[in-house]
Amino acid sequence: xxxxxxxxxxxxxxxxxxxxxxxxxxxxxxxxxxxxxxxxxxxxxxxxxxxxxxxxxxxxxxxxxxxxxxxxxxxxxxxxxxxxxxxxxxxxxxxxxxxxxxxxxxxxxxxxxxxxxxxxxxxxxxxxxxxxxxxxxxxxxxxxxxxxxxxxxxxxxxxxxxxxxxxxxxxxxxxxxxxxxxxxxxxxxxxxxxxxxxxxxxxxxxxxxxxxxxxxxxxxxxxxxxxxxxxxxxxxxxxxxxxxxxxxxxxxxxxxxxxxxxxxxxxxxxxxxxxxxxxxxxxxxxxxxxxxxxxxxxxxxxxxxxxxxxxxxxxxxxxxxxxxxxxxxxxxxxxxxxxxxxxxxxxxxxxxxxxxxxxxxxxxxxxxxxxxxxxxxxxxxxxxxx
Amino acid sequence: xxxxxxxxxxxxxxxxxxxxxxxxxxxxxxxxxxxxxxxxxxxxxxxxxxxxxxxxxxxxxxxxxxxxxxxxxxxxxxxxxxxxxxxxxxxxxxxxxxxxxxxxxxxxxxxxxxxxxxxxxxxxxxxxxxxxxxxxxxxxxxxxxxxxxxxxxxxxxxxxxxxxxxxxxxxxxxxxxxxxxxxxxxxxxxxxxxxxxxxxxxxxxxxxxxxxxxxxxxxxxxxxxxxxxxxxxxxxxxxxxxxxxxxxxxxxxxxxxxxxxxxxxxxxxxxxxxxxxxxxxxxxxxxxxxxxxxxxxxxxxxxxxxxxxxxxxxxxxxxxxxxxxxxxxxxxxxxxxxxxxxxxxxxxxxxxxx
Numbered sequence: 114x115x116x117x118x119x120x121x122x123x124x125x126x127x128x129x130x131x132x133x134x135x136x137x138x139x140x141x142x143x144x145x146x147x148x149x150x151x152x153x154x155x156x157x158x159x160x161x162x163x164x165x166x167x168x169x170x171x172x173x174x175x176x177x178x179x180x181x182x183x184x185x186x187x188x189x190x191x192x193x194x195x196x197x198x199x200x201x202x203x204x205x206x207x208x209x210x211x212x213x214x215x216x217x218x219x220x221x222x223x224x225x226x227x228x229x230x231x232x233x234x235x236x237x238x239x240x241x242x243x244x245x246x247x248x249x250x251x252x253x254x255x256x257x258x259x260x261x262x263x264x265x266x267x268x269x270x271x272x273x274x275x276x277x278x279x280x281x282x283x284x285x286x287x288x289x290x291x292x293x294x295x296x297x298x299x300x301x302x303x304x305x306x307x308x309x310x311x312x313x314x315x316x317x318x319x320x321x322x323x324x325x326x327x328x329x330x331x332x333x334x335x336x337x338x339x340x341x342x343x344x345x346x347x348x349x350x351x352x353x354x355x356x357x358x359x360x361x362x363x364x365x366x367x368x369x370x371x372x373x374x375x376x377x378x379x380x381x382x383x384x385x386x387x388x389x390x391x392x393x394x395x396x397x398x399x400x401x402x403x404x405x406x407x408x409x410x411x412x413x414x415x416x417x418x419x420x421x422x423x424x425x426x427x428x429x430x431x432x433x434x435x436x437x438x439x440x441x442x443x444x445x446x447x448x449x450x451x452x453x454x455x456x457x458x459x460x461x462x463x464x465x466x467x468x469x470x471x472x473x474x475x476x477x478x479x480x481x482x483x484x485x486x487x488x489x490x491x492x493x494x495x496x497x498x499x
Numbered sequence: 500x501x502x503x504x505x506x507x508x509x510x511x512x513x514x515x516x517x518x519x520x521x522x523x524x525x526x527x528x529x530x531x532x533x534x535x536x537x538x539x540x541x542x543x544x545x546x547x548x549x550x551x552x553x554x555x556x557x558x559x560x561x562x563x564x565x566x567x568x569x570x571x572x573x574x575x576x577x578x579x580x581x582x583x584x585x586x587x588x589x590x591x592x593x594x595x596x597x598x599x600x601x602x603x604x605x606x607x608x609x610x611x612x613x614x615x616x617x618x619x620x621x622x623x624x625x626x627x628x629x630x631x632x633x634x635x636x637x638x639x640x641x642x643x644x645x646x647x648x649x650x651x652x653x654x655x656x657x658x659x660x661x662x663x664x665x666x667x668x669x670x671x672x673x674x675x676x677x678x679x680x681x682x683x684x685x686x687x688x689x690x691x692x693x694x695x696x697x698x699x700x701x702x703x704x705x706x707x708x709x710x711x712x713x714x715x716x717x718x719x720x721x722x723x724x725x726x727x728x729x730x731x732x733x734x735x736x737x738x739x740x741x742x743x744x745x746x747x748x749x750x751x752x753x754x755x756x757x758x759x760x761x762x763x764x765x766x767x768x769x770x771x772x773x774x775x776x777x778x779x780x781x782x783x784x785x786x787x788x789x790x791x792x793x794x795x796x797x798x799x800x801x802x803x804x805x806x807x808x809x810x811x812x813x814x815x816x817x818x819x820x821x822x823x824x825x826x827x828x829x830x831x832x833x834x835x836x837x838x839x840x841x842x843x844x845x846x847x848x849x850x851x852x853x
Contacts, residue, residue, distance in 0.1 A: 118712075118746065120754035122761035124853075133851065201847050376847075384843035395835030396828060400786075402838050403779035403831065406850055407755040414754060428750065435747040492746050493739035496719050 123417030161205035169239025183237030197369035216243035223349035246290025263292035303355035367415040367429035372436035427495030444471035508566035546583040565760035572709020579630035586638035593649035593684035615643030631671035650680035666819035699824030700781035704756035714795040748791035785827035788817035
């Protein structure tokens with residue numbers, strides 16, 4: 114066999130179910146207290162710093178990290194449960210989500226000890242928001258074409274250039290970014306980029322909001338002008354960011370956020386058709402639920418394999434590929450079925466409002482965090498095609 | 500279940516590799532491969548794998564049997580192994596001893612119904628019964644006034660109208676007209692036709708997932724051999740992306756089917772959660788059979804469309820298997836109704852419970 118893909122039928126262990134109850138109870142309290150409305154999915158421009166702190170106080174941020182950095186040393190499967198429950202409830206996770214999923218793990222691996230001791234506990238307490246500085250105006254999927262320079266100076270580097278499509282840069286306290294420290298070599302065009310920890314809200318950084326087709330201002334252009342980064346903010350090997358960029362991707366690609374982004378419209382459709390759906394509605398809902406269940410089983414399987422110390426890189430890319438295509442199509446399929454919902458359905462207005470937002474959101478889902486084309490290239494490599 | 504540790508699955512794989520090579524079978528117009536294959540499978544105790552020792556079987560676990568059937572899908576096995584295993588499993592539910600030889604289950608569709616008459620005979624018609632013509636016995640699920648019964652029936656007592664499915668395997672209409680069963684016993688409490696269809700659906704899902712694995716494998720190999728426009732077609736991005744999608748469909752089928760098999764293997768009853776797993780597997784695997792099979796053919800071009808090439812042994816069987824034990828349309832409607840009856844706010848808890 115050329116391609117031995119594995120999706121072991123991994124089940125969440127019993128401790129996850131207790132945790133799930135706690136998360137649901139917490140979210141129900143937050144909803145009751147008016148922190149957020151689960152029927153309003155346009156959470157992306159909702160900054161909820163107090164909510165973030167309360168999630169941190171629960172011990173649900175950085176929960177897999179070592180205790181000495183504020184973590185709980187719990188499993189990735191437990192983190193999985195927290196993530197999916199927050200996502201399904203449309204909780205306002207923007208402030209902490211990137212730090213918890215991505216930036217924290219990078220710091221854990223590459224930051225000097227004193228920086229880890231300083232920053233990681235604050236992420237765990239829900240006090241810090243992170244952004245990711247990858248794309249540039251002429252470098253999106255082609256990450257290694259990045260041009261924004263980091264020029265060596267006394268005690269650090271001077272940054273000049275710009276990043277773009279940077280989610281949450283307007284509220285972020287830090288950014289983890291890649292900058293060019295050397296030109297690429299003939300042998301290796303990926304050479305010459307270095308990963309840095311960047312403190313935001315400082316002179317030399319300008320954040321310009323960019324309007325999105327959803328009507329939100331959630332991503333930004335970030336312009337650096339002689340912005341100083343001290344030496345100890347270099348993360349990992351100088352010129353060697355390309356070696357570091359791939360290892361964490363399996364976590365980033367296969368989580369529940371990769372297929373649940375538009376889930377709310379399915380719930381609302383089920384509500385709208387009532388308890389005795391006609392054949393067409395039942396068939397449509399049945400298929401969508403079967404697809405959702407399958408996606409989740411694949412995603413849990415990858416999470417379980419990661420927890421077991423395996424490296425299911427191709428499997429994780431597959432989860433993101435078919436998960437994002439699915440969540441992109443979901444609002445359209447729900448719209449197909451909503452055409453037959455009774456005018457008198459009590460939640461008709463909610464469903465229509467949600468569909469409007471989901472249809473506007475859908476195009477980005479197969480672009481953000483690695484396009485479908487890039488993912489399929491990775492899968493093709495895993496299959497031995499390139 | 501780690502396959503490398505599983506001796507039952509390894510035994511089956513060895514027999515398939517030795518006696519059911521797709522190329523050899525595809526070139527053989529006489530059907531002479533069937534008897535030695537069946538004999539080897541029987542000697543290894545595989546057709547009655549799901550029958551306990553005291554009922555005439557080899558007493559393998561559900562998980563082991565599911566592993567065998569996933570492998571059978573990878574080899575697109577065209578003898579009634581899955582059907583005999585299912586029949587033995589069904590008979591064992593009512594503690595009925597399984598005979599030797601090929602069997603199949605009646606009915607094989609949720610729409611058909613066999614009736615247990617007041618005089619103890621069985622009547623009814625079942626369409627699309629896989630390998631009925633090859634079977635020596637039927638394991639029958641019948642509805643009577645006293646509830647559900649399970650019966651062992653001599654195949655010669657039924658009227659069989661032979662049919663051929665999309666994958667060129669027998670899919671026959673079986674008519675029972677006041678047929679006296681060899682043995683008949685009441686089904687255990689809670690066991691009904693839906694239980695049998697769900698189990699059959701999980702079996703077919705595993706076979707489809709296996710066939711897709713092989714389709715991916717032979718498509719990747721072919722793309723690395725075939726040259727067009729002066730390069731291997733695997734170097735074209737359009738082909739790479741098609742194969743990546745085939746890998747996705749194969750992965751989805753595998754995940755859905757093995758998850759459902761695991762759910763059934765560990766279940767104490769066919770509750771809502773097992774229903775979700777089994778129905779979803781059949782729905783998703785059927786969709787994957789369509790999408791994945793189309794890509795495998797696209798990659799192969801005209802050669803894959805010939806009888807001479809082995810691709811159709813997998814692609815057409817995967818399509819045909821969609822129809823058995825309830826099509827994806829049937830299960831989608833039933834699952835949709837269940838989800839709607841539970842209510843919108845109970846959907847996520849159901850999904851998250853798995």
